[in-house]
Amino acid sequence: MRAGNVTILIVDDDQDYLYQLQIKIQNFGYQTITAESQKEAEELIEKVKPDLAILDLMMENEDSGFILCYKMKKKYPDLPIIIASGVTAETGISFDINDENNRKWIKADCFLDKGIRTEKLKEAIDRLLEKS
């Protein structure tokens, strides 16, 4: 897939974080579309199918990211999804979905911490795009 034709959906209720992530990803050479809530994202995916989605975990509810991920995978089973969250730092709950057993419950392809470095983020996105 050519970078310029790839559209990445970013969903986050923090408009500053959303904007900063959007610029980073555009600088990687990808196009972006954004939504500021689970609800807005659900409406958006009715109209567009992105090539990859990055979802915040806690938005309207503490599990908005999970629910959104579930619904997106139901609609587009092959859509790679990254859940980005600051939750580890705040609650101490850590996620591990590298285990095959766990993957079938949470259908996200990848969990990232919100403070992740730019290169790491690019690596993760490119790896998932390559696979799909």
Add this chain to the structure above:
Amino acid sequence: MSTLKILVVDDEPGIRSGVTRILKNFRVDYPFMDEAFDFEVLEAATGEAGIEIIENNIPDILLLDNKLPGIQGVEVLEYIKKKKKNIIVVMITSYASLELAVKATSDGAYDFIPKPFTPQELKSSIENITKRVFLKKMTNKLQDTGKQIRFTFLSMLSHELKAPLNAIEGYLKMVRERQLGSRIEDYDTIIDRSLDRIKGMRNLILDLLDLTRVESGKAKRNITDVDLVQLARTAMDTMRPYAIQRDVTLTLHGVSPLIVQADSEEIEIIFNNLISNAIKYNKEGGHVTCDLQRTDDCIRIKVEDSGIGLSPAEIEKIFDDFVRIKNEKTKNISGSGLGLPIIKKLVDNYSGRIEVTSIPDAGSTFTVTLPI
């Protein structure tokens, strides 16, 4: 392994036995949970029998049919709400009464499952609820051990203080890495945004100082005769530039002098917060009216606006620390979430009370009553 108790209240024996059968060997296990959950199903054929079980053997989850032979499902829901039972309620309902189910969710039901449902539908609903129960248990556990992070004042505060720092740090990194290219003008938006976040943080700190004063400064209170009309006028004069900027008209009704025994700084905080909120959450071309009256036994301060208004559910929350109403209309309005809690605490110090009436999209009226 942890077992969650599920109570099914439905007059159809087929539904009850179906739920029991489907959930008998069902397990929910997530990587972020310490343990897996399985389920024990209790059954009741009527609302009355359901309530009896709730009294003796409280379930974690209640699957509730609305159409029951005796008392109706919504009445069971009301009972749970009134008794403040910690139960997650899911309405089971036929498609024909979906409207009712939606109403029930606004009355406290967590979700609803339309009847007839497939085993998979029941399972995925239970899976979602289990996740919620888990998060709740986690929160309670952390609270019990004093390690609760998210909901204590200090952690909320550190979150509120960290959020603008993270945003500003992110923007500065964008500048350092020239993420928007080499033209300085292209950075105007993010500079403005950073300045907004800094301003928000400064306001938060000012509100915190007010709050500290309210909570610890009782010894320093300086009670004298103060003229409320005069103080209200000063507050309005302070806010006028802001009101002009937002195209909001300010009006004051009250005959000076209106003397009460109070601490003038505290009364100023009350006026400043009420009036600035009324301007902030207003519409362009709107108005704010402050009305001051004395009756036989009290003083009434009424601040009325023509702004975005509040729903009944929002009114219930607005006096809690750090609560901010998040919706389309408030998206671009910043605030510390401490203004109203501060007023509430101050008003309590005077044995007074504060009340709100509001119509969404038409405006809100905040009324403070102080006994004399």
